[in-house]
Amino acid sequence: MNHETSPYGRLEDDVQGSPKRKKVRAKYAPKACVSCRRSKLKCSGENPCGRCSDNGKRCFYSEDQTAAEALQHLSRPTPVQQPSALNPHANANAHTHTHASSNGNGNGIAIPRRSIIPRHESMGRRTSDASVPGNSLEARMARMEGMMEVLIQERGIGSTPRGSIEREEAFIDGFHGDTALHPPIEAFSANLAAVRQQLGFPPESPELRTRQSISAVSPSSSTESMSNIRVGSRTLSFPNPSDYQKYIDYFFSSVTTFYPCVNEAEFRARGESMLATRVIDASDISFLALNYIVFSCSDILVDTTHLGTISRPPGWQWFQLADQLVGKRKVSGRGDLYLIQFLIWEALYLVCADKPNAAYNVIGIACRLSFQFGLHQQSCWGNCTPLQIHMRQRIFWTIYFADRRISLSCGRPYGIRDLDIDVDQPSWIYDRDIQLDQPLPPRDLIRSANLYLSCMIQWGKLCGDVWDRMFAAAATQGMDGESTAILDAKIKHWTEVCLPAIPLLPKDHTPEIRHQRQHTLVYTRLNHLRLLLRRRTMISLRYDGSTGRLCGDLAISNVQLIKAHSTDAKGPSSFRYHMTASLGGSILILATLLVRDLVSIGLQDQQTAYAESFRDALAILQDLSIYLQAARRVIDDFRDIVNVVTTILNQGVSIGPEGEKTTNTFPANIDDLFPYGALDFAQQASTGQSDTGRGGATGSGNGNAGAQWTSSMESATAASLDSWDFELQPTSVGGYGVPWI
Structure with missing residues (x-):
């Protein structure tokens, strides 16, 4: 038996030995907050505790001492006033900042630390992580790790997950993982410029904020609107x-x-x-x-x-x-x-x-x-x-239809054959009516996007027919008149007979902009498919009157359809890319008509209409090229032939009674100036070369446009060949791009 007196026994003896007065020991708190723990003072254990409440401090509890200290540090309110000529207390503030640094509340350079969570009258105190029900240990640890990263970045240097060292300006406001800690962005932005200036960081260039994006600040130039996730x-x-x-x-x-x-x-x-x-x-x-x-x-x-x-x-x-x-x-x-x-x-x-x-x-x-x-x-x-x-x-x-569109635009075989398909087309139901736990809703012919999808499926099937019979390697008939006529009749029949049965434009309701764009997309793509059948004939300038009239009417129709959406050319519209493709194909056909002797084929009555449509299409394409890389590249592809046609129109070339040109002569190699003579863009002039040896041609092509998007690399190295940045390097002069049919 152990006769040694226990501490509890000694405590009882002391109490019994006291004369009349009974000593009552205060009750221990189960845990102490971070502030009391650091000060080695007794804590009441409440949230907030009495000591923090009396001193006006934020009260935090955490079982992880390191993370808790970081949390306590981040919560210290240190508002920064912007220097202003209207502020008579600027010098007093500077003295206060120096004093704060000497007391351990600053960062060693006479400037108070920037508070990630500034005090605000409308913000309530946040309870500890452990007291929030439903917060898993993994979630709390992830948030605390993010807080520690912010604390490190407060010192001016941050370590990225890959181990590289970056300056603080690359991490400003990188921690937004917990929406409950989000300060009012207006108050934070008001202090950001002053803090950056006092810390000696260079001011942000206004050019970095010129790009428009869905977010308020472009993600490619700033992290102010960024949050973080962990993978x-x-x-x-x-x-x-x-x-x-x-x-x-x-x-x-x-x-x-x-x-x-x-x-x-x-x-x-x-x-x-x-x-x-x-x-x-x-x-x-x-x-x-x-x-x-x-x-x-x-x-x-x-x-x-x-x-x-x-x-x-x-x-x-x-x-x-x-x-x-x-x-x-x-x-x-x-x-x-x-x-x-x-x-x-x-x-x-x-x-x-x-x-x-x-x-x-x-x-x-x-x-x-x-x-x-x-x-x-x-x-x-x-x-x-x-x-x-x-x-x-x-x-x-x-x-299916994206494959047909991209493949035909590039002049290459498509990936899904019709014989391999056993899939029904989707019902015409409105996507937003779908509830995950409910049966499928009934058809909605007004709002469903699947009507447009059905049209594009049929367009894709027609694309497959055109490729198989006209452009495939095994196509023996080639571009003869009979094959062209059969395919054109098939496309025309579906356009004039089958397509009207699909209500792309609601009959009993006012069409929305979405309906109008879908209607334009379907008809212009069908027209382009018919023009594609005769592109080589038109570029060769050996077409007859009926072919020229048909192609001219289709090109004018496309320009008029796109002209109805001309206001989209300078705005943030998703329709701009299709506008570029439609206008490029139409300009090509109209140019082949305007450099030809139209009297000899009986089309002299259409010359004015062709000229007006050519000018309208070129003007819209110029507007698109201000912001759109694809439009600028198409203009560059057409530069030579557009200069010739513009000169002819400006000089007012007239056709004599015998078909002679009275005020201008065409270049001898006029047919060589047309782009897109070959369907496969890799077979066009000076293209299809290896990545490391592109160029060497002296033609016009897309040299200027291709240099717009470049990476910082000066030359292609073995390491850069596997990087997407290699795709952004400038290409040499020569060759044409893709018309994106």
């Missing part, structure tokens, strides 16, 4: 909740109406689930990449930055993040339907960025994955719900 050991930039909603709202209201392969309700629900903790699970990688490519497409579609002030396509930062996340999933086939949706939008982004080779390859991967996932055969979808079947139909047919 494994990496910390990635992500729009803050407000900007994220702007991206998603724009995407589903203005973009998916033309490529309806994503369901809004499912996307929003999955997004909320993924971003609940800001720590991304491995199963959400493809969906996260889809989010990033949505940001890219939205930014490039609304961008109105003058081309002379940019070095990369809008949304390029998001595009690179998305492509890095997907990695080898594209070639290994490890993914889900989100991966295929991502590839569709990645290809469309590359189309808008005027990168035809990359777009063709990406949409080709999407086609092969659709076969691997069984999207081409509906009989294999036995375990799918009606909503899953509907979405698979929309995804597959979007791949």
